[in-house]
Amino acid sequence: MDNLGWVQELIAAPDLEALGTILDARLHAYVEHGVPANERLLAERCAFEHEVRRYLGRAQDRGYAYPQRFPRMPSTWVDFVNQNKAAESEIARLNVRRAYENGRHDAAEAVKEGWTAPAAPAVAQPFDPIAMIDRLVQDAVAQRLPLLPAQKVGSISPVSEPAVCAPTGEAAEDNSCRMSDVLAEFLKPLDRKRKHTAKGRGEAEPVIQFAIDFLDNPRMDELTDAKWKQLDEALPDIPNRDNIPRRFAKTLFQRYKYAEETKWSQLERVTTTTIKSRYWAGLYKFVDFAIAEKHYCGPRPKFVCIDPENLAPLPRDAFDDDELLTLLRLPLFTGCKNRVHVWQPGRYFVQSHIYWGFLICILTGMRPGEVGQLKCADIRTDGEFYYFDLRPFDARHGRVAVKDLRNLKTNAAGRVIPIHPLLIELGLLDRMQDLMDKQEERLFPEWDAYTRKDGTIRWSQPLSKAWQYVKTKLKLDRADLTLYSTRHLMADWLDNDAIAQRTRDRILGHASDVRGRYGRKGILDPQIAAKIEALEPQVIKQMREILLAAKNRADAGELTMLKTY
Template sequence: MSRPSYLARRGDGRYFLQIRLGKQAAQLFGLPLLRVSLRTGNFNEARRRLVDNLGWVQELIEAPDLEAMGTVLDVRLQAYVGRGLPADERLLAERCAFEHEVRRFLTRAQERGYGYPMRFPQMPTLWVDFVNQNKAAETNIARLNVRRSYEAGRREASEATNEGWAPEPKAALPAPPDAFDPIAMIDRLVQDAVTQRLAQLVPANVAPLAPSIAPLAIIAPTESINSGDPAASVSDRMSSLLQEFLRPASQKRQHTMKGRGEAVAVVQFAIDFLGDPRMNELTDDKWKLLDEALPDIPNRDNIPREAAKTLYQRFKYAEARGWAELTRVTTTTIKRRYWGGLYKFSRLDHPGEALQRRALLV
């Protein structure tokens, strides 16, 4: 009759040692079968590890009681700890399997009231040193495996390069989108519109002005906005231009009315906050004040209805009562609704629209 190999394989391809226990050993172990993991899926390596583990496994199976089993484990622990850290994965697999059996022995001894520390006083200390050595060895071997894989990959790449292989060029990554900057966007649109409008206003026989001269300086505010004079736009007050802003557009330009109703609230806030200035009075300092005030507009939560009819009323309510029960509007609201509304207001459909937009951003 051939000798059994005691080698079995799990469903995931990993091998383990398996021995059916006799009646006495089954009562001692509390199991009908003794299984020991070999920590490998390679058949040839599993056979070698099977031979390494059979020695101490047979000693444990032949032990008649816990004291005899403890003697085997104590002697083995002294030998393993005396050898120091395992140098390769095969020795580490043997020690890890033995570690598992020591844990089961300690559990059974505690359950059955066997005082192994009295019989083997060095075992607790040896056990701690043994486990620490295994953990350190696992870390070292894992680091060495990573290094070996790296060196093997680098060697293969070098050989492939010598044979004429060249890596494919990496595709250029798309540039990350720029952060949304409403001020920069409006300023670019304004500059383009001003340049186009000045080209229409300056006669052909007049030399163009130097770039350093402000466009507003060449136009005198003499007539009203309805006359078509662009200078009138910058000399009118914001409230007058707001009425022009709400004037129905022609049927041909009906699409330009979209979104104007939503812009009225923030334009009215600018009028109330700045005191209804003329467009040519919107200095850089006033525009900065308006910019800093927009984040201080709370939402309607916890504000009485009579004090929340306009953005300016909500702004003054927060200024007078504090922010203990109030919540600021989100950055998205400021960018899309407030800045978007001011941008829409800056695009009035009259001849002075370009200069007015320039005045908004002086």
């Protein structure tokens, strides 16, 4: 009965993605609960373990790249299996102990009732029940281990068998790598065909280097629970860069020592989000790599320390109407000096990638990085409405290679979004047609991508830099106002217009519950699309007046129109 709920979910799953979503979520929940405490819970988990193994086999047979869709599944799977093995060992130990105690009790009763004579004094070595239990437990576990082969899917192993620990003594010192050596291997460029597996490693380098500096570059076999705890307690004591001289802020360890020496004078701690999503996540990624490559044979540490002085994450807020209109009255939107100096007033009208980037973010709620990747072919129509098609690929045209998938933030980011009529009135379709006539694939060919050290590509850089300049120029010092406030603005408009939650999630590319993943995978319902396209609160009417006034002046020749492509 305990298994009935998830069994029904697995039966109802229509494809490998839906099935993987269910398994990934439940795996994470099981690992969060920790090692099962009794045989009933262990039996339930073993049944689930069998289903995950069957899923991994199916994914391998069909060439489904599940690690890209569910990046946390491989490491969570390792933790899950290790917890089950630990529980089996402990339960086997308890069962043997219970059987031994029952036998000893029965023997005592037999002597007491006169059914048998007392045993003669032992002349052999003293009997050690604990040693016997250990031997029996080892035998019991050894019988099961061959039944748990590690299946490999793609380039990532779903389950790593326990690493063989380095020998003790002098041999251990010779064989165990230093932490810095493992970091160098961790950051080593991979084969181009498998480059996606190194995602996020470059971001993890600073905190791993902090661990190396803080722990004095230990050998991997020296990383005990005490060492991990010492590191865990030190992470919250890393200050942010504010008020630290540049020469003392090159590494996290320098910042840590500077705070220690100055006794935190005029310094602040980092946010809890930084600790969890950068420090902890980076170290977990490194440890998982070390375990998989047999450099580390200990258990995966768990980081938990947060100092009460660490700053709480700052929630983002939507633009106020006045802030939004002030932005749109800048020369970029009303008449600028030239193609380069778009923030200085002049007699030119330049609809650059920055111009369209801001407007598309505001009027669709898209992420800046999503705008930068747009292709001309992503603008589609059903004959009545125009849409941005952000799906990784069109499944109706068949499969595509993993390398050709769109670079999305999350699985839920694959969606279709109605194009607001104001964007069309401002000439977005004209831009698309001009570029297609020139055989240009991208909608914003002048929008440059930024490639990180780990090979991952970020598309939001040009718009993010422009926003930082605008925020300074307009003296927008509200701490919760960021470029992502455009998404909160669209969310606010959708909420005020009573748009259904499921539609809201689809427009913004937010993850919803499992039920939200089912239904039509193509365009939105025409009635819903019509309602969204008609979305025009008072501030959009004011936006229309400002933006179309400049566009009409350019069409009339009062402003000289300059193209950027």
